[in-house]
Every structure is written in C-alpha cells, then in structure tokens.
Amino acid sequence: MTRFVLHRIGFYVLIAVLLAFFTVPLLWLASAPFTSDPTYKVRLPDFTSENFRAILDNPYALGSLWNSVLLAAGTAVLVVVFAALAAYALSRVHLPGRDALLYTLLLLSSIITGTAAMVPLFQLAVELHLIDSQLGLILIMTGGLLPAAIFMMKDFMDSTPKSYEESARVFGASPLQIVRHVVVPLVRPGLATIAVWAVANVWGNFLMPYLLLSDVDKQPAAVIMYTLYTEGGQANIKLLATFGLLYSVPVVLMYLFVSKKYGFRFHGGIKR
Amino acid sequence: MAQATLPPEVLDDAKARRYSADAAGLGRLRAGAFVAPALALISLFLVFPALWVLYLGLSNYRLTGAAAAAPQLVGFDNFVKALTDPEFWNSTWLTFEFVLGSAVIGQVVLGFLLAWIMRDRTGPLKRIVEGLVILAWILPSAVVSFLWVALLDRDDGTLNTLLHSQDFAPLLDHPMLSIIIFNIWRGAAFSMMLYGAALGNVPPSHLESARLAGASGWQQLRDVVFPHIRGHVLTNLLLISLWTFNDFTPFLLTAGGPDGKTEVLAVHVYQVALQGGELGYGAAVSTVILLINLVVAVFYLRLLRSKK
Amino acid sequence: GQSSDGGSGDTIELTIAQNSISGGKNAAAADYITNWVIPKFEAAEKAKGKNVTVKFVPSGVDDEQYKTKLSLDLKSGKGADVFDLDGIWAGEFAEAGYLKPLSDVVGADADNWDGWAQIPQSVQGLATYNGKKYALPVGTDGRVLYFNKTLFQKAGLPADWQPKSWQEILDAGNKLKAAGVPVPIQINAGTAMGEATTMQGVLPLLAGAGGQLQQDGKWTGASQPLKDALGFYQKIYGGSGLGDPKLQQEAKGRDKSFQQFAGNEIGILLESDYLWRGVLNPETGVAKMADRDQSVGYALIPAEEPGKGINGQDFVSMSGGALRAVNPNSAHPKEAFELAAFTLSPDGLKEETKNGNVRITPRTDVNKEILSSEPLLTYISDKVVPLTAFRPPVAAYTQVSVALQEATAEVVSGKTPDQAAADYQAKLEGIVGGAGNVAS
C-alpha cells in the first residue's frame, strides 16, 4: 500500500514539474501586454489597456491578422484537401515506387524550407506572375507542406478499415462520393490534426510572405510583427508583447475549437 | 491456406484489368487523378525549386555584386569550400547535438513520457497538460522567442527570479543546452500526439499479461510497448529529425551566438545566404544538409524496419 | 512594381519604397511620404499638366531582409520606381546591375539637379561609385562618444569631457569603475551586435589607429592599426572590468546597452546620433531618458594618440547614410527622378524633420535651419562630418564586416589581438579571393 502511495506522490511531482516546464515560459505573454512599461521581466501587471490601444492605432495590425487568417486557412484547406486525396489514393492503390517517392519528397521538402530556396521560389513566383498574390503564396506554401502532410495522412488512411468503402461501393457510390461520404468523416480527426499543423506552420512563416508580398495590405501578421522594431533594430516591447498576444490568440482559439470538435489526436478511426 | 501458384500470365488476363480491385474502385487512373493536384503543386513549388537549389549549389551565385549579374558554374568548389571550412564542421557538429539532444532524445523521450503518463487518463488534468504542451507547439516562433528570452534573460529573466540567482545567463554560458531545452519545449507536442495515438494501438491485454507475469514498468515498455510502436517511432523520428535539422528558430533566440556556439546548419545557411548574400554557397550547404538527412532517414529505416 | 500604362500615356503610376512603415519602423519617414510627398508631388505634376499617381510601398524589417527583397525584386526587373537603400550597398548593387548611373537612367536632369550644390562632397561620395553618381543621398550620420554626466560627476570627471587619446578613455573608465559604475565603457564587440560592432566599434578604432579597411585597391589584413584596435578591446574586455564581456555575446545585447545607458549603468558609450535622437528620445525612444539633454554628454572619438588617426587626424568618426535611387527598370525614369528629388527638396526635408524628427539631411541649406535647435546634431554636422570616414561600398564588405566582428569576439573571449588579427587576415583572404588582394 505504501508503494502505491509513493507511486501516486511520484506521479504528481512529475506532473507538477512538467506543468511548470510548460507554463513558466508562457508567463511573460500573460503579463507583459497588460503592463504599462513592459521589459523582459515578468511582473505582476497593472492591467493597462493602453498597449492594446496603441497596437490598434497601428494601421496594419488588425488587417495583418486577417491576412494571416486568410493565408493560413487557404493553405490549410489546400493542404488538407490535396493531401487527403493523395494520401487516400496512395494508401489504397499500390502505385509503383510509392514509398520511395514519399521519402524523396519528404527529404526535398526539407530543403525548400531552408533559406537557400528563396531565390528559386521568388523567381518562380515572378515567372508565374504570383508575386504580390496571396493565392500564389498559398500555393507555394502548400507545395512545401504537402509531402509531410501526405506522409502523416497516409498513416491515418492506412488505419481505417476498408469495408466501409467497399460497402459504399457495392451500393454504387463513385470514388469521389466514397471519399466525401465515408473516408473524410472517418479520418476527420486526422484532417484536423494536419490542418492545425499547417496553420501553425503558415502562421509563423515570415520570410516567404515578406519576399512574395510587397503590398503591405496583403502581408500577414508575421511580417507586421517585424515592423514593430525601431530603425536601429530595437524591439518595441510594449507593442511586440501586445501584438504577440493578439497574434497568438487566433491559433489558440483554433486549437481549442478543433480539439473540442474533433478531438485533436493522431489516427482517426472512430472507435466502434 | 495457400493454394497452387499459377504462372503470372494469368494475372494479366484482360478481364482482370477491366476495372480496379482496390477498396474504393479507384484504379490507377483515378488514383493518379487524386494524386495529381498534390503532385502538380509539389512538382512546381517543391521539386522544381529544390532541384534549382541543387543547381545553385554548383554556382557562385550571389545576391548582389558582379556574381549576381553573371553567375558562373564552379562545379564542386562550394562543396570543397564547405568541407574545408571549420565553421561548417562546427555547425554540422552543433546540428547533430541539436537534433540528437532536442529531437531524438528530448522530444521523443518527453513526448513519449507525456503520452505514457496520460495514456489512460481523462478529465481536466489531461486536457490542461496536453493543452499547454500543444500551446508551446502552435505559438508562432516570433512570439515564442520573446518568451524564452524573457525566461532566460541574464538580468531580469524569470529563471533568475525563480532561482534567486544573479547574472545566471544560460543563453551565454550554456547556449547549446538552452536551445536544446527550448526546442524540446517547443516540439514535444508532436511526439506526444503521435505516441498518444500509437499507445492507443497497443492491445491492453498485452500489457496486462506482462503485468500478470510480474513485469515492471520498464519491462513492460521494453517487451510490449516498444515492439508495438516501432513504426510510429520511425515516422516520428524521421519527421522531427528532418524538421529539427531545418529549424531556424534558435536564431531568434541566440542569433547563432555567442561566437557561433549555436550556429546550427539552418542558421549557418541563413547567415551565409541571407546575411552574407552567398547564395551559391548556401545552396551547397543546403544540399549537404539534404544528403545528411538522407543518410539519417536510411539509418532509421534500417534500424527500425530491419528487425521486422 | 513599375508603372504599367504602356502607350496610353494618360496616367503615370509611380511607386516609392522604403524600409519604413507607419506605426512601426521609421514611422515618421513613412508618414512623410504618404502625407506630404505624395499629395504635394501629385499636385505639382498636375500643375505641370501630368497625371501622376504615386504609391508608397512600406516595409519594416531588418536591413538584410530589406536588401534581400530589394535584390530579388531588382534582379527580376521589378521593384519600386524609387527606392531607398543603404549607401554601403551602392557598389554591389551597381556591380550586379541593379543600379545604373543616374545620368544613364534619367539623363541630363540628374546632373542638373539644383540640390547637388547644397550637398557636401563627402556626402555626395556616399552615392558615388567608380566616379559616377548612382543615387541621391538621403542624409548622413556620425558617431561620437556619449557619456553619462551624472556618473561622471560621481567619478569626479568633468561634464565637458573630451578625451584626446585612447588612454584617456581608459583612465576615465577606471575612475568610473572606482566610483562603482557597473559598466564604465561600452564599445560594441562580437557578432551578436552585427554591423553595430563594425560601425560603432572596430572601424572608428581602426581609423583612430590610422588604419583603413581598403587602401589602394587592396584590403588591409593583420595590420598594426588593426592590432591596436583589437588591443584596445582587450584592454576593456580582457579582465580589466571596464566593460561587460558577456553583454557583447547576448543576442539582444545592443538593446540592453541602450537600456543600461538610459538606466545610468553605463558610463561611456560609442554610438551614432541615432542613440540621441531615437533611442533616448524623451518622447518616442525605446529607452527614454527624460533628462537626456541635461545628463548625456558627448565627445569626439579621439585617435589612438593625437595625430595618429587617418590622414593624421586627432579625432575620427565613421558615417553612413541612405540613398534614394531610381530603378533602372522604371518605365518613367524622369518622373521617378523628379519624385526622388522632390522628397529631398528643402521644403520636403523641413517637413520631414519637423516635430522632433530631426536628422542630418544631405543639404547644408536645410541643415543650417533645422539643426539649430539640436545641439548634438549641429555638433555632428559641424564637427564630426568634416573628419568622418566611410565604409568601402563594395560587395565583399558585408562579409569583411562579419570577419571583423568575429575578430573582436575572439578578443572578448580571451584570444590575443595578434591571434585575432591573424585569423581575420586568413578569413579576409578567403572572402576577397586570395592573398593577392590583401596587404598586411
């Protein structure tokens, strides 16, 4: 019995340590935006709303958040739709060289996230007249995220029983109908996972949006966040902390929404 | 109950090909159509520029200056330069430390630990723990870097406040350790979720029969859990290693410093290509990263698939 | 992008780009363009019978990122008709063909601009590469030694301090240290501070020791002046306690040095005029100092010893400055040039620098008027600019600068100046294409 008690105590100590590890860094974000004269020090805030007023005065702040939402949503939708279709086909039909192809694409996707790829991507966008086009940016980012998305998505697809599809097929459903009616609902948690992953990736991406979108009215929050430095590169902590909070809120809301609605987890098959 | 094996010609009987036999009746053609949009985007915006990067790696292309106007192919000069540059090796070594410490060990272990202790728990505790872990994952890097600067700051850092210490500067005194811990914090969520799902696939009866035999927690992990989640471990290792190899976020925390002590390859490429404008050289280093990734991937595949 | 009116000739669309943005980085400059330049210029053109619309393309990013974007745009034949760039980029942009001599792009109008007469030769030099003018200079700056009069008073140092040699700086530092000042001297070092280390550290010291980065077409390697400059670093950071070596390594070290200076923790700080008008600005600064005018003193940067500076000077400084260029790809280079010139018209500059946004403009006539109320800027304009030096505007400079930063970092972390200088030379040879291009 005492072993049991010790076990419990150990468990809660562990949980406490882990919670602390994940919470302590977040304290600053919870306090600085509400402090009149924020520094890097975490202090009990005086709950001023002045910082928020200041950031709302910025002509681009709110618009950029909206742009971020557009870009992230657009990319997430494309990534999810295309990855789902591709992963489904790859999971169900054995195309020759499938695995090798996936691994190659996955490796190439790592090069494309690197800085060195900016020139090819930029010139490509120029040639395709995708400069200053949010759609173009969405397409480019989608291309970069797709391999990993397909890779993960295929795991989900592989784990759903085939009899659902066969059953629908016997009733005469077409492949697209099967995907819409049966497969998508079954792997919905997986789709949600990939969508959140894609959003998180796009949300934080600075370089590509900056290079490909000149029009400030189209730029996302990641770019606008960089403008809150001074001419000499000094952080305006007041604005940055506050904008950082506003910038984080949509992703957090989206996570909460998704986790409530779909259960945020890997491997979707609904338990039967 | 295998029956007699027929010669393969029979398989190519015309009738058998009239329509496809996969579950959804896709057939290769339609499967191709399903893959097509993704493949088109990938080819256009990933494969093509990636090959371009490989090509750039063979040139002396620069962002500005005369070499920008008329870049020339220089063969493997860039690679020779990289391989003879101690800074490159320094970065490579740091990257290994970073990937090994933060991803392969840190995120995998912490992610697994979180998934393991939360595995059959429900209720608010699980939601809070998972929520916080995932929050660390989805917050934008620009914001997160501020959080960690605030945490580790030499003067006013939360850590110093908590420890009642003065002038403790983790980012200067233990820069690599700092960014490793940072990246563990940042990325544990993915592993946690993946292993959470994987653990759901371990039949409880297997764990229980080990318990009945008197197996300790560690023995249960070794004998039951790990053999079951091998495939997930592979996927996880592969993805997080790739991502960590190319992770640029440490730059936001330490700018590669102090004195290049955290200049991992991704940061090195950034500094070389964006700050130094040496795009050709940067592309060559990217190519080398790609090759290292390839080796790592093959290594994982060998390690985890061979035992099956 | 470029104007796209083709043959219709009805409306001319121009764009103007800067690394400035309303509500963020360099907000004042951005507001000046949108609120004054654009309406006034459009009206002026209308009066001339031309239908011109101007669009402002703001940004607010690191200089490197701005440069990258600019290069990519220009390389692809895009970019704003008029854009700003750092003077130091002129050479590499010209070599890459991103910039063309103004007279080639615009024609005679460029040389005939009445503004040139008002711009001092040294400032014109910023826009000049291989003897040709590539852009209009937007302004200049200068570096001085700032000191905290409150701390000086505590250490028994004069409020009108003006060191004549490096030793005097060290002496003052020692006194400050004795008086309990946490950080007596801050001279930027290391890679974390980036270009701030080069411009507010190595180069003024190098100049003070009589050295130059590039001389007679050759780069200077491990020369004595460089060793002296690095030696000075060693005296500050090598255990004397005069400086804070750790601060040099922090990613946000420069921000912190500002905070500490404003917080009366740093005695002497080598910085540019931006510290005064931007950082410490009692109204808009990120490290506001309400009593800036009373408690911050400034002095010229002395040569190592009197007369030992470049050109035998007693005092030295470094300057830079932005340029405003006309895109060679512009469809309407003439109008674009008019726009650029318009932004630098006396009225314009006065408008831009009012309400506390004073800076040193390129025009002497304007400077005379606007700087009178600004003692520091007057000081820089009158005393510093005449003796200042500029960086070599060549492509390799960026990497050379990094190599210099690394040399200082080595000294701060304990290597000898000789060793650091030797390492620098080795790197330099790699950067500029072999030992043949380097003189030691």
Add this chain to the structure above:
Amino acid sequence: MSAIELRGLTKVYPGGVKALDSLDLAIPDGEFFALLGPSGCGKTTLLRTIAGLETATGGAVVIGDRDVTGLQPGARDIAMVFQDYALFPHMNVTDNIAYPLRIKKVGRAARQQKAAEVGARLGLEQLMDRRPGQLSGGQQQRVALARVMATQAQAFLFDEPLSNLDARLRLEARTFLKKLQHELGVTTVFVTHDQAEALAMADRMAVMESGHIRQIGTPAEVFQRPANTFVAGFIGSTPMNLLDGVVRADTLEVTGCKLAVPQSAEGLLHDGEKIVYGVRPEYNVYSAEPVDGSLGGNVSIVENLGASYLVTLDVNGVLVQAVVPEGHEPAIGDEGYALPRRDRALIYRDGELVSA
C-alpha cells in the same frame, strides 16, 4: 430477384494464392444458399467476386440474365452485408439505411420515408437517431440488414453476418434472418464457418475446401451423407467418428472391433481393402453392457450437451464419441460400448463416400 450462376470462376490473388479454382455453381432464384468451409477456403473471396469487389481472374458471373463479370460492383444490383457490418460510424441509423438510396439520388424525404419503413419492419423504430456506436451487436446487425433491404437488390450476399454476435443473440438472429429471407424471397448467398448455422438456415449449401466445392446439397443430404471425409469431418455439431478399418469378408475390423458393414456400402466392398468407417456420435448407440458389433472401451471424457451427453470412449487408443441421452451418462473410467446404427454409418474409400 434473380438466379446467380458462376461459370469456371477462378480467382488468383496477386501473391499467387489461387483462392477459387474454376468453380461452377448455380443458385436458383429465391434460394437461401449457404457457403460453408474452414477458414481460408475461399468463401469470402467467392462472395466478393460475385459482388465485384474482387476481379475474377477467369470465368464468368451471371446474375439474372446479365453477365456482370466486367461490371463495377455498383452496377451489379446486389447488396452485401459485411462481417463487421460496415455501418458508417458517423451516420445515424436512418442515414445508414438510407445511404444506398442517397447514392441512387432518391430525394431526401423519400429516403427518410423508406428508411423508416424498413427500420420499422426490423424493429428499429426506437433507434433511428442513434449512431452505430450506441447500438448493441444484435441491433447493429439489424441495421445492416435494413440497409441491404432498402436497396431492393436482385440478390443479397452475407459474409458471416452472425459471427460477431454473442451466442445467445446468434441463435435469435438465425431464426429472424431465415424468416425474413423467406418473406422477401430474394436470392441470398450466406457465408459461414459454423456448420450448425448453415444446417439450420440454408435451403441448400455448399461445403468448400481450398477453392473447390466439395459437396452441394440440402442440409439433410450433407449431414447424413457427406460425400467425403472432409465434409464428414466438417459437418455436425460434434465431429463424425472417422475410424480406420479393414474389410474382412462380410465384416469390418475397426480398431480391434468387429463391425457390421453399413447398409449403404453393402456389396460394394472388397475383402481386405482399407477403408474409413464413419459414424456420427448421434448415431452411435451407447450401452454400458457389451453388445455385439459395437466399439468397446473406457470412458475418458463426458461433456454435457444439455439434454444429452457426449461420451468419449478410448477404444484401444482411438477416441470414439457417442451421444447419450441424459440420465444414462456414464462416469469417467466406466466401461462402455458404442453400437453404430447400420442405416447411418458410412464407408469412405480414399476419402470418398462408398455408395450405390
């Protein structure tokens, strides 16, 4: 409602496994036909090939008067219940039942109406809004049936629809299904590996082994006169005793006992030949006293079958089983004698039934 005919149907899986070996089968319109066989014999493959979920490697499938071999499953006008029911977990019962109609572009109101109708017929009225996860196994099975009924297909294919139910429910479902098929009169092919199920439900049945059909017939035919030892061993709730023996003039010598030649084999045996003597435990009359022509030995196991007992005798090292009515069961270790009924015992030569 149509007949199903398979002509020389062959199915070879990509790996080279020949799951069906030029199989011929004709199932008349309206028949309830059971496919029985051990695991892996190809039952599911046969069903799936009829449905079109697997492409036939050779041969033809004819449904009604159409050769459907090359048609998509959806075009064959058949309906199938899968072993796991394959109810869509994200749809409620109504939507599940109405799904085939949705595919056929029936309007929403009409579908709902039809689903309600079929559901009511199967006693699902109260459950129409639940998800499959909220139903018991038996209820799920009914929903799967309802979905199939809603299609009004020409033929029904059931793949072990009862094997996921618990024992009690299985018995009920058996009766229910049989009755339903009778009323609907739709040609039905029913796969099972449970011989009791096949016997109880089928109009006719086929016993399969490794891709071949071993016997086709009514349950009574198959039970009473298995065509070969394979079928003999497979059919029956207790396996048939199959004992090696030798013909000795007019009698048989089986495991050291002298037995009479069964009626069915009279005059067909040759002196001295080796045969297999088959008799079901049900047709072994047990007695505690020695009886002429019986198999005698010691009782080694007694199992309760409910109203009777299955007694296993050790007859000179060979186990022989007999069913004993309750009240007469021996104790373990007792001496006992099993007298095969001459009219029910069978003789197999080289595995095939010896019969006139």
Add this chain to the structure above:
Amino acid sequence: MSAIELRGLTKVYPGGVKALDSLDLAIPDGEFFALLGPSGCGKTTLLRTIAGLETATGGAVVIGDRDVTGLQPGARDIAMVFQDYALFPHMNVTDNIAYPLRIKKVGRAARQQKAAEVGARLGLEQLMDRRPGQLSGGQQQRVALARVMATQAQAFLFDEPLSNLDARLRLEARTFLKKLQHELGVTTVFVTHDQAEALAMADRMAVMESGHIRQIGTPAEVFQRPANTFVAGFIGSTPMNLLDGVVRADTLEVTGCKLAVPQSAEGLLHDGEKIVYGVRPEYNVYSAEPVDGSLGGNVSIVENLGASYLVTLDVNGVLVQAVVPEGHEPAIGDEGYALPRRDRALIYRDGELVSA
C-alpha cells in the same frame, strides 16, 4: 493450486457503472469453474478483479490462504489467458512461453528447457521458432495455454479463450482444454458467453446478470432446473419456451391450451395465479396428431440441427419450439402438437422457479 474465495466483491468503474455488486463466490481447489452471462454482465470485470488488473471498490479476494486484495497482479501468483491470447507478436513461440520465467529471472537455459517441455506437452514441438503471426488460431490458443502452464501459478483465469476460434476448432479446443485442466488439477475460472461451452466443460458454473450471480451449480443442475427465467432463457442451445399462463384448478391455461401441472410444481400453485410455464424444446414431444394436454398450432419454421430438427409452432400467435428427431420433421404450414414432458417442465412465479 489453491481455492479462490471472493467476499462481498464490489467494483464500480469511474464512470459510475457498478460492474460487480457485493458478490460472494467460493471456488474449491482444483475446480474447473465457468462464468457465464450475457455481454456486459461483468464476467470480465470479475476475472480482472481476481487478477488484480482492476482494483476492487469493496470486498476481498482470497487466493489459497492469502488475502491478495491489495497486491499487485504480478504478486498474486495467478495466470491468465486473454480473449485475444495477448501473444507478443515480436517473440517466437519459445520466447512467448518463457516470458513469465524471464520476468521471474529464471536463467536462459532453464527457461528454454521449460518452454520446450510445456510446448511438447501441447503438441507445439514443430512450431517453437515461429512467430504468433505465422500460427493458426488454434495453435495460438495453445501457445497462450502453454505460457500460462509455464508459470505454475496457483490458479488459471481464462477470458473467453475459445471465442476467437472458428466453430470447428472451438469444439476440438473444448475437449482439449477440459482434458488438460483435469490432468493439471489447477483451479481454473473460465469466462464464456457460450452456454454450450460452459455446460460442456465446467465442473460447476455461475450464471451472471448485471453484476450479480443468478445461479451457481453443476451444468446439469443449471440446465435442468434453472433457478429463474433469466437463467432458463439463457441456458440451452435452443432457448427454453417460456410461456405466460394462468393456473386453472388442477390444470394450466397456457396460450389457449390446457396443460398439466409439471411434477416439480405439483401442489405448490394457487388457483387463478399467473405463472410462466417453461419447457425446453428438447422436452417437448412433437406429434402431427392432436394430443391431450399439448400445445397445438401451425409449423412456421423448421431448422436442421443435424440429427434432429427444431420446429417452431405458431400457437395462437405465440411461438413454441420443439425438437423433432430426423425423419419425423414436418413441413412448414403443417399442423403440429408439442406435448411437454411433465417431469421436465417448470413453473416460474415472479421469475423464480417454483419448486419444493
């Protein structure tokens, strides 16, 4: 080898489901005890609580003379076979069998030796190097048994070990398991939802319903005299006919027919009271001609049971089943009569058996 005793065992799951409700049970040393009941009645929970895989909410578990309620599963000295066998897929048969010994730190050679020994006993000699994935269901089941035997535990717990086998194998395994337990003499608790299995194998059995034990006894007791209608309906390969009736003086009126009072209830009934009349189909004697005191109606279903038929009569709208020997089976629609055997029919009052 030890007895198992449960005292007031209660298990409430976190959600609030009371899976066991202060349950008392004593299983003597060496007994083969079956737990039977419908899905969800708490059988698995009971087994798992004995094993220590679930902590008891209340009450005690005593194995031999130790109260093990607070002990870890590993310390209780019991072994369990799971429904899915829980063989480790990455270990071969030898390693699987030897696993418990490995945990007990038995040396490598000794483990291998023991595994080989136990494996040989279960006829696994040829398979010792295979992985579970390469074994058939029946073989897997034997490996699971071997692993349990290798532990030499005090008691064995089996959770539906046969339900994953196909019907044929299940029958074989039944006999095998029973015999093995007999030889080893280890106290064994065996969970099943298949009443035939429980009847055939158990020394004694308990029938559970929602966390309670409804009847404990030998298979014969439980089969012949179910203590209540729940058990009556649950036991038997064909469900017992349970018919509503009213006592009319010396006879019973059941679905419009006049029946004699069964022997077991003679003198225990009151005129006019409502009862349930129970008779197993096996004890319903069928005839085509009207018989006094029988249940008459039209034949609605005939199911082949092998050597007999299950005939369902529609008696004034109520279905009544009778078992008819082969050769006497009626056709559907025929008129038929089922005469319950007075010595086997039972009467239930308020669900409980009426008995002296």
